[in-house]
Amino acid sequence: MTDLSDLSARFARLAAPTPRTLVKWRSDDDTREGTARHVAYVSSQFVRQRLDEFFSGEWGLAQESVPGTWADKHGVLQCVMQATITIHGLARSSLGMGADPKTADSDSFKRAGVRWGIASDLYSFPPVYVRVSGGKPIENPWDAYDRAMLRKGVQEASPEIDKPAAPAAPKPALKKLGLIAPELCPTCGKKMWNNVWVRKPGQPDFVCTDKACKGVVRLTDADRAVLMAASPTEARAAVDAGLEPALVDSQDDLPF
Numbered sequence: 615m616t617d618l619s620d621l622s623a624r625f626a627r628l629a630a631p632t633p634r635t636l637v638k639w640r641s642d643d644d645t646r647e648g649t650a651r652h653v654a655y656v657s658s659q660f661v662r663q664r665l666d667e668f669f670s671g672e673w674g675l676a677q678e679s680v681p682g683t684w685a686d687k688h689g690v691l692q693c694v695m696q697a698t699i700t701i702h703g704l705a706r707s708s709l710g711m712g713a714d715p716k717t718a719d720s721d722s723f724k725r726a727g728v729r730w731g732i733a734s735d736l737y738s739f740p741p742v743y744v745r746v747s748g749g750k751p752i753e754n755p756w757d758a759y760d761r762a763m764l765r766k767g768v769q770e771a772s773p774e775i776d777k778p779a780a781p782a783a784p785k786p787a788l789k790k791l792g793l794i795a796p797e798l799c800p801t802c803g804k805k806m807w808n809n810v811w812v813r814k815p816g817q818p819d820f821v822c823t824d825k826a827c828k829g830v831v832r833l834t835d836a837d838r839a840v841l842m843a844a845s846p847t848e849a850r851a852a853v854d855a856g857l858e859p860a861l862v863d864s865q866d867d868l869p870f
């Protein structure tokens with residue numbers, strides 16, 4: 615007999631944050647002033663491993679090519695595939711594309727994984743511009759990522775970093791991005807920043823918007839995973855607001 619509460623917890627854990635060491639970066643076409651925009655992605659192997667971690671022998675994958683003639687934004691003909699990941703009878707599907715069947719295969723699998731929450735945190739990443747010289751990165755993309763987060767002003771308040779004062783009222787743009795937490799500060803009752811999508815290990819999940827207050831809320835790993843699995847709208851809102859989907863649609867390096 616399947617323990618449903620255990621099952622629900624395991625579903626939620628698929629959406630646990632992607633470890634930084636397993637996030638890959640590649641540059642896209644957008645370059646400006648000695649920097650190149652980078653997007654984060656994971657290998658399809660990561661998706662496979664996370665499914666195996668929580669549902670070893672309990673998940674299935676079905677893929678089929680989607681007939682028709684498709685082209686990407688540059689007019690290059692694309693293979694399109696649909697992948698369906700089924701876990702305990704629940705199916706979630708997504709389309710993927712690529713210049714060749716192997717890439718479309720991998721892309722559709724990863725995107726179906728996102729429907730299960732796997733690597734969905736990458737969708738909330740800000741635009742990351744990495745310093746380049748002669749077309750080569752000259753810094754770790756994570757340094758550029760941290761800079762971008764500082765610019766967004768949602769980094770945890772840190773005494774050694776000189777940041778502008780927190781706004782008296784939440785900015786509409788940030789609210790739209792889901793960066794204002796539904797919870798109110800347990801110390802002062804004001805609104806809190808939602809740090810769930812951007813926090814680093816050890817950082818609190820919610821931070822008081824009143825810089826002087828220092829009120830924070832920390833979730834358990836399980837609660838955070840549940841919240842993230844239940845809040846795909848945040849990731850969606852980030853994409854709708856113009857942030858690139860972080861999972862890229864080509865050039866995956868499949869090790870097989």
Ligand SMILES: [Zn+2]
Pocket residue numbers: 799800801802803804822823824827828829
């Ligand atoms: Zn507070």
